[in-house]
Amino acid sequence: MSLDVGLSLAGGRAARQGSWTVTPLHAVVAVFLMAIMLRGVLPFNVDVSWWLIVCERMLDGQRLYVDILETNPPMAGSVYMLGVVLARAIHMRPEVVTNGLIFLLIAASLALTWRALRFSSLRERAGGAAAVWAAALLTILPMYDFGQREHLALVVMLPALAVYILRANREPVAPSAILIAGLCAATTMNFKPYFVFGVGFCILTAAAQARDWRVLFAPENWIAAALVVIHALCIVAFYPEYFTLIYPLVRDVYLLLKAPLLAILLTSATVLWLVAIMVVLAMQSRRRKVDAAALVVMAGSLGFAVSFFVQGKGWGYHAYPMVALGLLAAGWAVAAGGDEQAGLRRLRAGAILIVALSFANACLWFNASVDMRRVQEEVRLIGPRPKILMLSAAAVIGHPMVRELQGTWVSRQEALWTREIVRRALKDGSIDQATADRLAPYVARERAGLIEDFRKQPPDVVVIDNQDSDWGNWAAADPELSALLKAYVSVKNINGIEILRRADLS
Template identity: 30%
Template sequence: MGTSGSTFSVRQRWLIVAAILLTAALVQIPLVLNPDLGCLLTTNEEILDGRRLGIDVFELNPPLSLFMYMPAAWLARISGLAPEIIVIILVIIEIAAVLVTIDRVAATAKLDARERNVTILSLALLLAILPGAVFGQREHIAVVALTPFVAVTALRWRGLDVGRAAIVAGLGAGLAMSIKPFFALVVGLPVILDVLRRRSLRPLFTPETGLAALVVIGYGAVVVVAFPDYLSTYAPMVAEAYLPVRKELSGLLPLPVVVIGASLAFLRLAAPQHFKLWSDATPWLAASIGGAATFMIQGKGWPYMAFALCMFAVAAPLLHVRIRAVRPPVLIGGLAAIALVGLYLSSPAPGFPPLAARIEALAKHPRLLTITDHVGLGHPLVRQIGGTWVGSSCAAQLLAGGAILRLNDAQPTKAEQAKLDGIIQFERRHLLADIRNGRPDVILVDTYLLSSFPFDWLAWANSDSELQAELGRYREVEDVGRVRIFVDQSLPP
C-alpha cells in the first residue's frame, strides 16, 4: 500500500469517503437498473408473492445469486421505495463497511496516517465510482466483499499484524466464492504466492482462510438440503447448454493482456520499488490475475465479468504510487487508463431497440412474455412499463438457445444429443405453460440466436402443435429492429 498523498485527519478522510459514496449513489439512480438486476428483482418479488423456486419460477444461477437481492425486494415492499434504490443503498452500506474493516486492519498493522488515507480513498473510488454500469451486479457485490481479504493478505505478505478484523475478511471472501465459485481464484492466488514465497504452508491456515472455507462449505450444505431440485434438474441443464457457450480464446485474451500489461507498466514507471517479483504490490496483481482467470473461464466476454480483473489491476499501482514523484505525462496516462477501464466496464452490450413507448401504446401495464434466449428483451422493460412478467424464467429460452447452438455447431454423440433435445423440450413445455397460465397481453419474439445469428424463434415455438395453437390467439402488430411484437387478439387494434 502506498505511502504518498496528503495527510488528512481521520474526520477529513471519512468526510471525503462520504462524498464519494454519495456521488456514487446519485450517479447510479438512473443507471443501476440493468437486465440482470431487473430480472433478479422481479423473480424475488414473485417469490414474495408465493411462487416457488424450482417449481413455479426457475433461475439459471445458483440460489445465492437470486436470494442476495431478496432483502432489497422485501425492504422495498415495507418502505415503498423502488427496489433498485434499495439495492444502491445496500451496496453503498456494504462498501462503507468494507472500508471501515480495511481501515481497522490497517490501524492494527500500524500503518501511518498517510498510507491509510491513500488506501481508503483509493479503494472508495475503485469500489464505488469505477464500476459504473456494473454497480450492484453480482460481480460488483462479490468483489467488494472479497477486497478486505486481498488487503489482509497484502498486509500479512509484509509480515504485519492484522488483528481480529481479519475475520470479517474471511466472511467476505466466503460470500464472494458462494456467489460465484470462480472467485476462489481471486482469493486463492495471492495466498498461494505467499506460500511459495515463504516456502511454508502457514498462509493457508490463517483465521480468514479457514472462515472463508467454512462459509463456502456451509453454503454448499444449504443448497444440498434446501434446493435439491436445482442440483438434480436445473444445474445439469445449465452445465450442458449454458456453460459450454463461450467466445473463442482470441476474443477473450486481449483484455487481460492489455489491462494487466498496463498495470505492470504503470508500476514500473510510477512505483519502481514495487515492481519486483515479491514486492508489496504482488498480492494485488495476483488478485487481478485471478480475476483474469475467472473472466477467461466463464468465457462469455461480458464487461461485468471483468470487474475483478480491472479493479485489482488498477489498485496495484494506485495503492503504491508516490504521486509527487510521478512525471506529469505518466500521471496523465495513468488517469486516462483508469478512465478507459471505467468506460469499458460501462460499455453497453448489444441489445434491443427502445420498446417501452410502443408497448404502452398497445396495452397499459400489460402481462408480458418473451420468446428469446436473451434476458435483456423482457428486463428491465417489464418494470419500466409497470407490467407483469408471466414467464417462469427471466432468462426465457436461454438454455434452449445454448442447446440449439451446440446441436448446430458440434457433432454431439447420441447421448449428448438426447440431453440437448431434452433441454429444448423442457423449454417448450414451460413456454406452453407460461402462455396458458399467464395469458400474456403482449409477446415479444426475438429473431436472433444468442445475439449473433439470425434465428426464427417463432418457427421454433410453432414446431410444437400445442404452442402453435396457443400462439394462434395472437396477432403480429409490428416489427421493431430484431423484435416482433404480438398482442392478444382480444385487445382492441
C-alpha cells in the same frame, strides 16, 4: 485501501482555526455522491432486475429451481432479498432500495478495510489516496454492471484482502479482522466457485511474500473454508433441485456457451488489465523492496483473470473484478511510490496518466448495454402493467423493461437460452447432431415450461426475437405455440423484434 479518518480529524482542526482542508474522507464522500448521481442516469442492470423478480416470486411462495429456473447458486439471489423485503415494508421501488443498500455495503467494506489496516505502516504511506481510489473503483467503475454478482463479490472481499496484505507484511491481525476476513472470503467464493482463484491467489502470494507456509493455514482461511462447506451443505438440504435439475443442465448445455479464447484475449478488458499489471511491475522495478500490498492485490487480480478466462463468455461484468483489482494495484503502486528521484517522479507522472486513461476506458467498457427504449415505449402504448412473455434468448430485451413498465414477467426464466445454445452450438460445429439429439430432452423441457407458463397466465404482450435468431419460425412450426399465438395480433416490428398484443385488448 484504507479510510484515513485521522487525516479528516486534522482537517476538522484546521477548519476550527479558520481554514478548510480537503481530506480523504471528504474526497470519498464526493466520489459516493458522484456515483449516486450516476445511478439516476444509467440504466438498471439486466440481471439485477431479473433477480429482483426472483426474490419477489420467492417471497410470494414460489420455489427457486422448481417454479423459477435459474443457473446460479442461491447466494446470487439471496443478496438481493433484503432490498426487496425492505422495499415492500417502506413502499419504495426495490431498485432504489437495492442501490442504496449496495452503497451502504461499499461504505461498510471500506470502513472495515480501514479498521483492519489501522495499525499498519500502509496507512502512513498511501492510505488516504488509496481510499479515494478504492471508492472510485467500487462505486463508479462498475457503471452499467453496478450490483452484478462480480461487483458485490469484490466489494465483500476487500476486508479479507486487507488481512492478506497484513499477513504478507508479517504484521499483527486483530481477532475481529480475522473473523470478518473469513466471513468475507467465504461470501465471495459462495457467489461462484470460480472466485476461489481470486481468494486463493491472494493467500498463496501472502504466504510466499511472508516466507511462512503457516499463512496458508491462518485462522481466517479455516473460517472461510468452513463457511463454504456449510453453505454447500445448506444448498443440498434446502435446494436439492440445484444438484438434481440445474447442475446437469449447466454441465451439458450452459457450458457450451463459450467465446473463442482469441476473442476473449482481444477484449478491451484484457488489454486494460494487462496495462494495469505493467504499471505495477514498472513501479516495482524502481523500488528496493517489494511492495506487499501491490503484490497481493495484483495476485487477486490474476486470480479473477483466471476466473474470467475459465468462464469463457467474455462478458463485461465477468471481467470487473480482475480489472478493478488491477487498477487498484496500479493506483497503490503509484501512490506509495515516493518522489525521491527525478527518474521516479517522471515514471510516476506517466503512470498516473496511464492509470487515469485506463480508468476512463474501463468505465466505457463496463457501460456497454443494449438500448431497448423503442421496444419499451411500444409495449407501454399497449396498456398499463402488461403481462409480458418473450420468445428469445436475449435477456436484455425483456429486462429491465418489464419492471420499468411495472408489468408481470410470465416466464419462469429470464430468457429461453437452452434451445438457443444448442442451436448455435450445432450451427457453428461445436457439437454434432448426435450430441444435439442427446440434449433434446433439455430443449423439450424448456419448451414444455414455456407452454405451461403461457397457459397458466396468458400474456398481454408477446415479444418475439427474430433479430439474431429464428424464434418466429420456430413458434410457427410448433402446433401448440402457434395455436396459442392465434389470439395475438402484430403491433410493431423493431429491427427484427416483433411485438404482439392480445387481440381482445382494447
